[in-house]
Amino acid sequence: MAAISVSARRKPAGPPPDLAPASRRAALAQRVRRNLTAHGFLLGALLCFACFSWYPMVREIVMSFQRTRRGRTTWVGLDNLRHITEDPAFWQAWRNTLLFTLLALVLGFAVPFLVAVLLNELRHAKAYLRVLVYLPVMMPPVASVLLFKYFYDPSYGLFNSVLHALHLPTSAWLNSASTAMVSVVIAATWMNMGGATLIYLAALQGIPGELYEAAELDGAGLLRRIWHVTIPQTRLILSLLLLLQIVATMQVFVEPFLLTGGNGPQGSTTTVVYLIYQYAFNFNNYGSASALGLVMLVVLAGFSGLYARLSRTAD
Amino acid sequence: MRTLISDTQLNRRGGRIVYWTVLVLVVVVFTLVFLGPLYWLVTGGLKSTREAVQSPPTLFPSEIHTDTYREAWSQLRMGRLLFNTLYYAFGALALQLVFDVAAAYALSKLRPVLGNLILGMMLATLMIPAAVLIVPQYLTVLDLPLVHLNLINTPWAIWLPTVANAFNIFLLKRFFDSIPEELMAAAAMDGAGPLRALWSIVLPMSRPILGVVSIFAVVNVWKDFLWPMLVQPDPAKQPLNIGINSLSLGVSQNVIIAALAIASAPTIVFFLIFQRNIMAGLTSGSLKG
Numbered sequence: 001m002a003a004i005s006v007s008a009r010r011k012p013a014g015p016p017p018d019l020a021p022a023s024r025r026a027a028l029a030q031r032v033r034r035n036l037t038a039h040g041f042l043l044g045a046l047l048c049f050a051c052f053s054w055y056p057m058v059r060e061i062v063m064s065f066q067r068t069r070r071g072r073t074t075w076v077g078l079d080n081l082r083h084i085t086e087d088p089a090f091w092q093a094w095r096n097t098l099l100f101t102l103l104a105l106v107l108g109f110a111v112p113f114l115v116a117v118l119l120n121e122l123r124h125a126k127a128y129l130r131v132l133v134y135l136p137v138m139m140p141p142v143a144s145v146l147l148f149k150y151f152y153d154p155s156y157g158l159f160n161s162v163l164h165a166l167h168l169p170t171s172a173w174l175n176s177a178s179t180a181m182v183s184v185v186i187a188a189t190w191m192n193m194g195g196a197t198l199i200y201l202a203a204l205q206g207i208p209g210e211l212y213e214a215a216e217l218d219g220a221g222l223l224r225r226i227w228h229v230t231i232p233q234t235r236l237i238l239s240l241l242l243l244l245q246i247v248a249t250m251q252v253f254v255e256p257f258l259l260t261g262g263n264g265p266q267g268s269t270t271t272v273v274y275l276i277y278q279y280a281f282n283f284n285n286y287g288s289a290s291a292l293g294l295v296m297l298v299v300l301a302g303f304s305g306l307y308a309r310l311s312r313t314a315d
Numbered sequence: 316m317r318t319l320i321s322d323t324q325l326n327r328r329g330g331r332i333v334y335w336t337v338l339v340l341v342v343v344v345f346t347l348v349f350l351g352p353l354y355w356l357v358t359g360g361l362k363s364t365r366e367a368v369q370s371p372p373t374l375f376p377s378e379i380h381t382d383t384y385r386e387a388w389s390q391l392r393m394g395r396l397l398f399n400t401l402y403y404a405f406g407a408l409a410l411q412l413v414f415d416v417a418a419a420y421a422l423s424k425l426r427p428v429l430g431n432l433i434l435g436m437m438l439a440t441l442m443i444p445a446a447v448l449i450v451p452q453y454l455t456v457l458d459l460p461l462v463h464l465n466l467i468n469t470p471w472a473i474w475l476p477t478v479a480n481a482f483n484i485f486l487l488k489r490f491f492d493s494i495p496e497e498l499m500a501a502a503a504m505d506g507a508g509p510l511r512a513l514w515s516i517v518l519p520m521s522r523p524i525l526g527v528v529s530i531f532a533v534v535n536v537w538k539d540f541l542w543p544m545l546v547q548p549d550p551a552k553q554p555l556n557i558g559i560n561s562l563s564l565g566v567s568q569n570v571i572i573a574a575l576a577i578a579s580a581p582t583i584v585f586f587l588i589f590q591r592n593i594m595a596g597l598t599s600g601s602l603k604g
Binding site for chain 1: 318545
């Protein structure tokens, strides 16, 4: 998802004006043939985009304003939107999703950056540590999530045993409304932080060493070097990744779905995407599901728009 | 290379002590945090049913039960699930390589009428959050427009949507754009048609980017959850992620853990073999404008 830039198309060299009509016709025939070939090459991808991206996008918007009952589809205006906002689950799902995003950013944004800064300073074992951090990203999500579920078990789970052995208070983890979401975030961070860490590490390696030298000569200590060199030099990547992570974490589904069955204790882990899933596949209410999807799209459009603008300046 | 802390500072007596303390600490903590769970995954599958849910848990299995793995393999039909996952992943890879490479090549080198509009419309889909389209996509797969085919429970339901990947098109087109126009013109002079030029000039030069696209294609299918859960309701056709979750009800904990270990093994081996390419692909593919 890098910069979206469309390079200006070069004008095809047309035939010089003084050519005879016959050769002009030949040039035209060649151009037609060239275009047909090109569109032939495009056909497979075009059909897939049409069926699985463009058409569903239009359908998503149309369905938001329709209702289907007993096979009959009618336009209902904003009824779907009113219906979903009157559902108490709507506000809870948004609160949960925002809480998840916030916690996931504190953990999933700050931790990888600090880890990357730390790894970049090490002169040994770097390759080993890099592989370690990225290992969970490659595991099938079901494996990591069900393993964490096993660790979280209040009676025989590893986490409570460790806490108990250290004489610390144990927790109900996924089984209590107050800790369920935090537990989901911890598992999600473990699973996903490798990607961000490696990207930060690459960005840190691109910082010219002279900048640090100059800062040091000016008497800047460690923290001031981080503040005045490291952070400004990686600011663009940091903000791009922040936006990407917001868009990705707002769409969280798998982790709560597998860890708590979706809703969790007292609906404490119901996320917006899980609510869309429930409307569509548990209640067969495609209208409400689409309307909620549209709300999600509008909320996230701001972040994606900002991302597109920032990444264009990065070019 | 000079980083935050200079080598001279590290080589001082105090610096060296701090450095080695930090290094050992980091190595120990990282090993515990990232390898610890994997250790638990492998040894959990070797425990007996009772020992797996014993409190407090044991660090080493008191008796080694290798038959838990055998049981997991047969009870959760791991062979079937693994085969399905590989089938979906490599099928998706093949289709993406054929159609996305062809499309990016057409947009980059053949430059047809409306090419820029098509490219713009493809890239615009990057702005749409994937979760928003799940419902209309599902309804489309249920009844494909115009031809009225139902793709549910067929591999096409997983394969075809992966082709509509604007990120692939973007990466490939950007790479093809960097191939000099003179080379293409020379090939045309020698009488090579567009297909021949793609096959013998563009593709051999594009190996690095094809590697990146391939790795993403396989990993994406391997890690996907919601979509395969919706379009493969038949248990005999489910990939690992879905199959393990739906078959794990009522199965004892040690067998589930063994199944998870079996499911993770191929990706971990795959990662260790291709780690250099995967990590380089990640950093070059994802953000460098």
